[in-house]
Amino acid sequence: MLRRSYLAGDFKQDLTLDPIFGYVMSKKENCLHLLQMALPELDIQEIVDISPQKPIDLNLFEKTSRLxxxxxxxxxxxxxIEMQNLPVDFLTRRAWYYLRQLNIPKPGEDxxxxxxxxxxxxxxxxPFDEDRAAYRFDFTEQKNHNxxxxxxxxxxxxxxKGKDRSNxxxxxxxxxxxxxxxxxKKPSKYIIQLNDDIKEYTRKPEWGEIMNQIALMREAIRQEAVVKMIESYREDFNLDDNKILSLLTKRYGDDFTKDELQEMIEQTK
Incomplete structure (x- = not known):
């Protein structure tokens, strides 16, 4: 059941979408320029290896994740390099896990x-509610930061979204x-190149299938949110099914039909 706002054509086809970001930044020149902007002090001259959606094993007891x-x-x-559209629980812990994996010595390596x-x-x-455009974490002593x-x-x-861009x-x-x-009005050559690469990717035959897969995934996430809201309306506010249906229709009427919302209400009983 793909509702109106989940159709592939309704998605913003921009760099914030994971498949697009991975494709565009898998091009060495694009990735190099981004890293040079992010870390100008490193004077990065060349990217010798690059891989989008690289799998990593966090440990033997955790599922495989992908960079x-x-x-x-x-x-x-x-x-x-990660694109993160929405806040998630334990974002900083996930970042530390990724960093730990990148730092593991290879067999035989000192x-x-x-x-x-x-x-x-x-x-x-x-991510830290200080309205800054950039945050960086390195190891420093707690009292003497020098x-x-x-x-x-x-x-x-x-x-x-940060307004303080001084850093x-x-x-x-x-x-x-x-x-x-x-x-x-006059974007840099880099921005123009990114735009061209996005257009190149979204013209590929597999693009429609990718978008439909994302649509299904996002619909499942939204359905889960609706179910949780139904449970909250019942347990926390003691509302009956008719009142719950009325509230859900106001909030999710553009995404689900009334019959679909009614079906979800019945399934939570």
């Missing part, structure tokens, strides 16, 4: 051979605006 974009530069520093790793999240929300230890792991979070470059600011759907 949106994995990259390695000429100095063998490694990067995980610890002094482990290269620096960077996990970078581009968020369409403020006292540091050798650190091979770094976490960065970019907030596309990012003008190029990164333009990129964050682009994620928000805002472009200037």
């Amino acid at each position: 949106d974009v994995y990259a390695k530069d000429k100095q063998e520093r490694v990067y995980d 610890y002094d051979q482990v290269k620096a790793s960077y996990v970078i999240f581009f968020c369409m929300f403020d 006292l540091t230890i050798e650190n091979v792991g770094h976490l960065l979070f970019f907030n596309a 990012i470059t003008p190029q990164m600011s333009e990129f964050l605006d682009y994620l928000n759907g805002q472009t200037v």
Whole structure:
């Protein structure tokens, strides 16, 4: 059951959509320029390895996860670049898990051979509620922030909605605006290239199937939210089925028919 707002044509075809982000950033020049904007102090000159949707095993007891974009530069520093549209529970813990996996030595490798790793999240929300465009976490001593230890792991979070952009470059600011759907009259060559690559990807034959798969997934998520709301209306507010149906119709009437909402109400009994 694909409702109106879940049809493939209704999706925004922009860089914030995971399949598009993975495809566009799997191109070395696009990824290189993004990393140069995010970490200008590193003077990154070349990407030698890149892989979208790279699988990682967090440990023997956890399910396999996938990095949106994995990259390695000429100095063998490694990067995980993630696009995060919605707030999720334990975002920082997930970031630490990814960082831990990137830092695991290879068999036979000494610890002094482990290269620096960077996990970078581009968020369409403020993960720390300080209205800043960028947050960076490194190891420092709690009282004396000038006292540091050798650190091979770094976490960065970019907030596309942040108004305080004093700690990012003008190029990164333009990129964050682009994620928000805002472009200037004369965009940079980089933004123009990103647009061209998005158009290239969305013209591919498999695009329609990808969008339908995402539509089904998002509909399932929305159905789960409706079920939880029904349960809350019953348990927390002691509402009867007619009142619940009325409230759901007002909130979800554009996504589900009245009969579909009634069916979900019946299924929760």
